[in-house]
Amino acid sequence: VRSSDGRYAPSPSGPLHLGNLRTALLAWLFARSQDGRFVLRIEDLDPQRSRAEHALRAISDLRRLGIDWDGEPLRQSERHERHREALGQLIAAGRAYPCWCTRAEVRLASAAPHAEDGTAAYPGTCRELTAAARAARERGGPPRAWRFDGGREVVGFRDLLHGECSGVVDDFVLWRGDDVPAYQLAVVVDDADAGICEVVRGDDLLESTPRQVRLAQLLGFDVPRYVHVPLVRAYDGKRLAKRSSAAQIDDLLGDGGSIERLVGWMGSSVGLVAPGLELTAAELLGRFDARRLSGPMTA
Ligand code: GLU
Numbered sequence: 001v002r003s004s005d006g007r008y009a010p011s012p013s014g015p016l017h018l019g020n021l022r023t024a025l026l027a028w029l030f031a032r033s034q035d036g037r038f039v040l041r042i043e044d045l046d047p048q049r050s051r052a053e054h055a056l057r058a059i060s061d062l063r064r065l066g067i068d069w070d071g072e073p074l075r076q077s078e079r080h081e082r083h084r085e086a087l088g089q090l091i092a093a094g095r096a097y098p099c100w101c102t103r104a105e106v107r108l109a110s111a112a113p114h115a116e117d118g119t120a121a122y123p124g125t126c127r128e129l130t131a132a133a134r135a136a137r138e139r140g141g142p143p144r145a146w147r148f149d150g151g152r153e154v155v156g157f158r159d160l161l162h163g164e165c166s167g168v169v170d171d172f173v174l175w176r177g178d179d180v181p182a183y184q185l186a187v188v189v190d191d192a193d194a195g196i197c198e199v200v201r202g203d204d205l206l207e208s209t210p211r212q213v214r215l216a217q218l219l220g221f222d223v224p225r226y227v228h229v230p231l232v233r234a235y236d237g238k239r240l241a242k243r244s245s246a247a248q249i250d251d252l253l254g255d256g257g258s259i260e261r262l263v264g265w266m267g268s269s270v271g272l273v274a275p276g277l278e279l280t281a282a283e284l285l286g287r288f289d290a291r292r293l294s295g296p297m298t299a
Helices: 017-034 050-064 078-092 103-109 131-140 183-193 203-218 249-253 259-269 282-286
Strands: 007-008 036-040 094-097 143-150 154-159 163-168 171-177 198-202 227-228
Touching: 007 017, 007 198, 017 036, 017 050, 017 198, 017 227, 017 259, 017 282, 036 050, 050 103, 050 249, 050 259, 078 094, 078 143, 078 171, 078 183, 078 203, 094 171, 143 203, 154 203, 154 227, 163 203, 183 203, 198 203, 203 227, 249 259, 259 282
Parallel strands: 007 036, 198 227
Antiparallel strands: 094 143, 143 171, 154 163
8 A cells, every 4th residue: 555545436326527527637646646556436335326327437437538547446335244344343332323213303303503514413312312212213113324423523634725624523324224334434444445545535525524534543544634626616618618518528528629628627727737738637647736736726
């Protein structure tokens, strides 16, 4: 394991869009510019939302962009037993408990939303059950989820672009009632097992990171470094802006666009190169300097 191994971990619930592709490119640039291995992991945990055709498309879109990876793409759905083992470890450590609350009950019980995204933290109803109340719920049926006992701990971490960050760890779901591991658990286990040292991903996941840092610590893993990169909120190319679906690679390349032009835009949108250049991912790699990632990261 090198200290710079990285990954890209798309969920195959839809086609990759411009933002996903730029994040993937950045993750690849970070790893490869430090001579790191690069892993592609298909996060197909949720059988309802994952589609094999989206996974295949993602793989071919990334290749077209000029991104390469080591080994075969990993499939998260194949790691169910390993995820279960990690859940077992947390249960044994007294940090996971079964929860029978319905969605509606969780909503009602949460007095006020505290998270910035308006979602309310689970108030811990099932954590506090008396033995009798728990027995009654057990008789009523299997749990609807396994939750992490977060203890309202504040967990901090350092992000390359965001600096010192911290957040309160809530009682989030570790395992769903339909026997699907939660993203929060699977991502930590899979990154650790793949030897990932640097996680480069979209900054929509910044709020989840304290949870993942805590899980990694409890499971005895090294906590990776984090780089949360901005999402693309608009695309400034005139030709592309008029397409409402200017998101997928074919739309982006329509009407004579080229991969080099797209990669050039991606590079310039994050301050790596001057606007208007056309270059391959390999050429951009040759000019990659993480210290320059201070530019306007959105279009
Ligand atoms: N699968 C997640 C997504 O597509 C990304 C997970 C991660 O990078 O940690 O949003």
